Amino acid sequence: MTDLLYSEEEDALRAAVRDLLTDHCAAADVIARAESDTPHDVPLWKSLAAGMGLAGLLVPEDLGGQGATHREAAVVLEELGRAVAPVPYLTSAVVATEALLECGAEELLADLASATSVGVLAVGLHIAPGAAFPVVRLEDGALSGELTGIADAPVADVLLVPADDGGLYAVPSSAATITPQVSLDLTRPLARVRLDGASGHRLGDADPxxxxxxxxxxxxxxxxxxxxxxxxxxxxxxxxxxxxxxxxxxxxxxxxxxxxxxxxxxxxxxxxxxxxxxxxxxxxxxxxxxxxxxxxxxxxxxxxxxxxxxxxxxxxxxxxxxxxxxxxxxxxxxxxxxxxxxxxxxxxxxxxxxxxx
Incomplete structure (x- = not known):
């Protein structure tokens, strides 16, 4: 039978993350950021992702990651939830990373693991696993279309965009027009992503x-x-x-x-x-x-x-x-x-x- 109790390693990870958040993610600071135009706490993200190596928990060690499991990532997310930390951990270190692992995109995985890039899957935050998801058009090798409800898109360096040819494409965020949308949760902002003839690199099949x-x-x-x-x-x-x-x-x-x-x-x-x-x-x-x-x-x-x-x-x-x-x-x-x-x-x-x- 599986042991769902926390291991010693998981408890140690929890303590380290909680100490960092206690020092650098006070409630008053989160509230102040929620009122500003920059709700994401980039310095905190750098400390978590680069300083502690948490961005690469799910990335294999040979690609510069930690080679850990979803159990360790879950412990990190528990602590981020306790602090309502305004960082793109779930969207980049989990969701985008899982998509890249399925596609075998080693170079992008290494970038995400080293925290040199933030990746965001350009699928609406409301989409359930297994449900149909919107795609953009692929015409003459260029991507065009609009996707809404994309979480943490404003801080993304690379967008993982599904297209109507069935492929998943990596598109630099600089090639997209990202417009903030009103979100109830000010600590996880949403945005509208528009592509007008943007070029992208095909990573693999979008559906799986x-x-x-x-x-x-x-x-x-x-x-x-x-x-x-x-x-x-x-x-x-x-x-x-x-x-x-x-x-x-x-x-x-x-x-x-x-x-x-x-x-x-x-x-x-x-x-x-x-x-x-x-x-x-x-x-x-x-x-x-x-x-x-x-x-x-x-x-x-x-x-x-x-x-x-x-x-x-x-x-x-x-x-x-x-x-x-x-x-x-x-x-x-x-x-x-x-x-x-x-x-x-x-x-x-x-x-x-x-x-x-």
Whole structure:
């Protein structure tokens, strides 16, 4: 039986990432960036990607990566979720990397692993694994068309673009027109990508590469949602222990204890589902099922944790200065990312040969 407990190496990785984020990703700084025109924290990304080598966790060692597994990447995403870190880790180090691994694009993989480039798969963030995805036109060797809802496109150096000939093309971001779109989650901005006769290098077949990339993105997104939910629960418990009303701790009221106990059970269940998804992606055993289970459950837990945190923090939870709104917006946006819970339930029903819900 697979051991889903964290290994010593994973615990050490978690501690290192958390220490870095504690020093360089304060909530006040994230809020300030959310108000600016540059929501991405490029210095933090460089520290994570280049300084700690986390951009190449999934890249083989002979290509300059760490040769680690999805379990280690999941631990990193848990910590990034806890901090709502505005860095393109999920989109570049996971989704784009998985697409390049499927295509065997060794040169680009080496660039992403060394953090000299940020790669972004030009498929809308809302697209679920296995679903149809928009493509651009290929005419006389040039790519033309528009793709919307592309996460982290503003900081991309290379775009991985699917075309109507069935191929996946690497296009320099400088050859595209990237227009920001309004996004609920200010820490993971979306953009519209337009190509007008851009040249690109064909990497391989788009369909298997996109399917693999979106499956990994959906599976490891659950770990990010777990990290956010766990932080929200921990922070809410801490606050209710300090807050006093009627000369007693607010956390001592039985009704609130029941709400927190229910939330703790939900987060514990999400931890099991997220760990199982990461392990299944690592071993390749029932990965489609494990990812569908995790994402069918993760969104409701993350959103519930964020809503409870806002409410139980009282008036301060409604202020811009408190980071609870960042987590609520991230949870709401993640509920649509890589397919809704309903889409994953339908996929799970198909995998189990059951009628769709």
């Amino acid at each position: 590469a996109v399917r693999r990339a979106l499956r990994a993105g959906a599976g490891l997104l659950a770990s990010e949602q777990l990290g956010a939910a766990d932080w929200l629960l921990t922070e809410t418990v801490r606050y209710l222990k300090e807050r006093r009303q009627f000369n007693r701790q607010v956390g001592g009221f039985q009704a609130l204890k029941h709400r927190l106990a229910r939330l703790w059970l939900e987060v514990a269940g999400l931890r099991a589902a997220a760990r199982n998804a990461a392990d299944a992606l690592t071993t390749g055993t029932d990965a489609d099922t494990a990812v569908a289970v995790a994402q069918a459950y993760a969104a409701q837990v993350a959103v519930h944790a964020a809503e409870e945190a806002v409410q139980l923090h009282g008036g301060i939870g409604m202020t811009w200065e408190h980071p609870a709104h960042l987590y609520l917006k991230r949870a709401k946006a993640d509920a649509l990312a890589y397919g809704t819970a309903g889409a994953h339930r339908a996929a799970l029903a198909g995998l189990a040969d059951l009628p769709a819900p």
